[in-house]
Amino acid sequence: MRLRLPRAVFVLSLCFGVAELAGAARPSFAQIPEPNASATSLATQSNPETLLLDGRDAGRGIMQSRMTIPVSPGPFTLVYPQWVPGEHGPTGPLGNISQLKMSAGGRSLAWLRDQVDLYAFHVDVPAGVSSLDVSYTVLLNGAGDVMSTRNVAIVNWNRVLLYQQNTNSHAVFFRPSIILPNGWSYGTALSNPRQSGSRVDFGEVPLNMLVDSPLDCGRYYKHVQLWRNGNAVQMLDAFADKPQDLDFPADIIGKYHHMVPQALALYGARHWYDYHALLTLSDAIGFQGIEHHQSSDNRAPDDFMTKPNEQLAGGDLITHEFSHSWNGKYRRPVDLIQPNFQLPEHTELLWVYEGMNQYLGDLLSFRTGIRQPKKYPEYLATVYASMDYEPGRATEPLIDTATGAPYLYQERGEYPEIRRTAGDFYTEGELIWLDVDTTIREMSGGKKSLDTFLHAYAGPPETGPITVPYTREQIEGLLDGVVHYDWHAFFQREVYEVTPHPPTSALQRAGWRIVYNGKPNEFMTARDALEHGIDAWYSLGLTFTSDGTVRGVREYSPAWNARMAPGMKVAAVDGQSFSSDVLDYALKTGQHAGAPIQLLAEQNGYYATYAVNYHGGPKFPHLVRIPGRPDMLAQIMAASSR
Numbered sequence: 207m208r209l210r211l212p213r214a215v216f217v218l219s220l221c222f223g224v225a226e227l228a229g230a231a232r233p234s235f236a237q238i239p240e241p242n243a244s245a246t247s248l249a250t251q252s253n254p255e256t257l258l259l260d261g262r263d264a265g266r267g268i269m270q271s272r273m274t275i276p277v278s279p280g281p282f283t284l285v286y287p288q289w290v291p292g293e294h295g296p297t298g299p300l301g302n303i304s305q306l307k308m309s310a311g312g313r314s315l316a317w318l319r320d321q322v323d324l325y326a327f328h329v330d331v332p333a334g335v336s337s338l339d340v341s342y343t344v345l346l347n348g349a350g351d352v353m354s355t356r357n358v359a360i361v362n363w364n365r366v367l368l369y370q371q372n373t374n375s376h377a378v379f380f381r382p383s384i385i386l387p388n389g390w391s392y393g394t395a396l397s398n399p400r401q402s403g404s405r406v407d408f409g410e411v412p413l414n415m416l417v418d419s420p421l422d423c424g425r426y427y428k429h430v431q432l433w434r435n436g437n438a439v440q441m442l443d444a445f446a447d448k449p450q451d452l453d454f455p456a457d458i459i460g461k462y463h464h465m466v467p468q469a470l471a472l473y474g475a476r477h478w479y480d481y482h483a484l485l486t487l488s489d490a491i492g493f494q495g496i497e498h499h500q501s502s503d504n505r506a507p508d509d510f511m512t513k514p515n516e517q518l519a520g521g522d523l524i525t526h527e528f529s530h531s532w533n534g535k536y537r538r539p540v541d542l543i544q545p546n547f548q549l550p551e552h553t554e555l556l557w558v559y560e561g562m563n564q565y566l567g568d569l570l571s572f573r574t575g576i577r578q579p580k581k582y583p584e585y586l587a588t589v590y591a592s593m594d595y596e597p598g599r600a601t602e603p604l605i606d607t608a609t610g611a612p613y614l615y616q617e618r619g620e621y622p623e624i625r626r627t628a629g630d631f632y633t634e635g636e637l638i639w640l641d642v643d644t645t646i647r648e649m650s651g652g653k654k655s656l657d658t659f660l661h662a663y664a665g666p667p668e669t670g671p672i673t674v675p676y677t678r679e680q681i682e683g684l685l686d687g688v689v690h691y692d693w694h695a696f697f698q699r700e701v702y703e704v705t706p707h708p709p710t711s712a713l714q715r716a717g718w719r720i721v722y723n724g725k726p727n728e729f730m731t732a733r734d735a736l737e738h739g740i741d742a743w744y745s746l747g748l749t750f751t752s753d754g755t756v757r758g759v760r761e762y763s764p765a766w767n768a769r770m771a772p773g774m775k776v777a778a779v780d781g782q783s784f785s786s787d788v789l790d791y792a793l794k795t796g797q798h799a800g801a802p803i804q805l806l807a808e809q810n811g812y813y814a815t816y817a818v819n820y821h822g823g824p825k826f827p828h829l830v831r832i833p834g835r836p837d838m839l840a841q842i843m844a845a846s847s848r
């Protein structure tokens with residue numbers, strides 16, 4: 207998964223309803239045991255569960271799912287996937303199921319939700335019945351979770367199916383089909399498609415691969431072959447709300463053709479047959495990325511592929527998810543592998559899975575030229591500064607953000623810098639793995655690098671999409687094979703213990719140091735332009751939306767000391783109406799004034815003036831070269847010539 211940081215704050219409004227089940231007697235069941243994978247799947251390759259997804263109402267946020275599920279007579283339980291791979295949490299959107307119906311031979315059957323496991327539905331299967339007809343309406347769009355618009359839809363199959371409880375997802379076979387809206391095209395890694403009119407039927411596929419193979423579809427589309435070698439191909443399947451957003455400039459799309467060659471140079475071999483980078487271009491759907499083994503579900507704003515600023519700010523979206531095919535899908539922490547989607551994932555090693563991938567996704571975005579390699583130091587300055595100015599790190603080690611990820615991913619509240627969030631093991635992960643990379647380069651005299659480790663970790667021999675698990679000890683052992691070093695102590699210090707600052711050793715080793723001055727940071731400027739934000743984080747300790755609403759207040763900053771809070775709306779700065787320019791003027795003149803900056807702000811209907819005692823001027827992070835030291839960052843981000 208790829209997060210855009212800082213995260214947007216969503217307001218969730220919840221409403222509750224009670225569904226009455228009329229008619230048939232309700233089944234009753236004793237308390238069921240915890241989910242496991244001990245049951246034999248009745249849905250086999252020769253007798254699969256069929257799933258027909260009618261997507262013709264996608265434009266108004268609805269699809270109809272109709273399943274024929276092999277069953278046996280007596281008490282039977284169907285489940286809705288709860289733990290979603292790549293989302294690293296119990297995020298199956300249970301509230302999106304509506305109008306659930308079960309029947310056998312045309313006779314309606316009553317179902318009952320389990321009282322403890324809310325993702326389980328019980329039914330009494332009559333004697334002589336070997337399959338159930340099950341259907342429900344899929345509600346595609348919720349607050350902060352939009353999966354369809356008038357012109358585009360994303361199908362994550364885990365959201366549109368039920369399956370037999372306690373089975374192993376490798377052994378539950380499906381035969382999926384979809385009916386598309388008229389004239390729409392689609393992209394997916396599912397194999398053996400047969401299209402007839404608007405209906406597409408796919409070959410039999412085990413549940414784990416079905417869930418790992420999302421499908422994007424839309425009215426306006428562009429299928430770009432990015433790379434081919436023999437029968438192996440990499441596609442970009444793009445779907446846009448507006449047709450003009452598919453007019454990709456040659457200098458932008460051209461860089462994406464370098465993804466496979468650069469990734470193969472990085473890892474040494476591939477573990478996929480065909481790869482589909484699925485991409486929605488829709489402001490309504492927003493920014494998100496979910497990795498899969500032979501595809502990725504990339505979601506970006508309308509102008510992502512047409513505006514250079516978007517590429518600068520978020521150009522690692524597709525490269526990050528592509529890298530996950532190796533790091534996360536082929537190689538995966540053993541505790542993240544579960545036999546089905548009802549069993550909890552243990553997320554401690556996300557500091558490798560996501561932390562290293564944040565570094566590698568960025569690295570590929572620079573090596574491909576999607577982002578210019580010479581801009582990496584400016585980018586890295588924002589990464590370092592954001593972690594160094596985070597008060598929560600004084601009490602909480604990074605590992606806790608990984609262990610708590612299943613719930614921390616969902617957090618939407620205020621003060622993420624005090625609480626720390628799941629975003630931290632991405633951001634600080636980049637610094638830690640840069641530290642690893644530069645350590646290897648220094649200790650080997652430039653002969654080896656993290657690339658050397660990656661060849662041993664996820665390189666040859668070439669395979670299909672299989673998963674090879676790892677432990678922390680195995681990662682440390684592989685690194686020790688590259689250069690002999692106490693990697694266990696290193697990760698213990700940087701990941702498992704409280705550290706007052708993120709690692710600075712990598713910057714020094716690479717020939718750079720961090721400075722703060724009044725010159726705006728190029729990445730922060732691009733991000734603020736896209737998100738309509740104003741950044742005074744390293745000066746006043748505030749971030750704003752463009753209308754003056756305070757997004758964040760940094761603990762112990764001048765604004766914090768003046769008792770400012772998130773959600774306040776600043777109306778005036780030193781008596782002048784709030785704007786980015788007025789704020790900038792106040793910061794500059796405040797350097798030479800004795801008086802505090804006066805912010806007039808509204809909070810819950812009350813106005814008050816806050817005297818912010820700050821005289822340091824505008825302040826933004828940058829990296830500058832340490833004279834006499836080689837520039838290791840330039841070496842790392844240079845395109846591989848292999």
Ligand SMILES: [Zn+2]
Nearest residue numbers: 207208560563
């Ligand atoms: Zn990721």
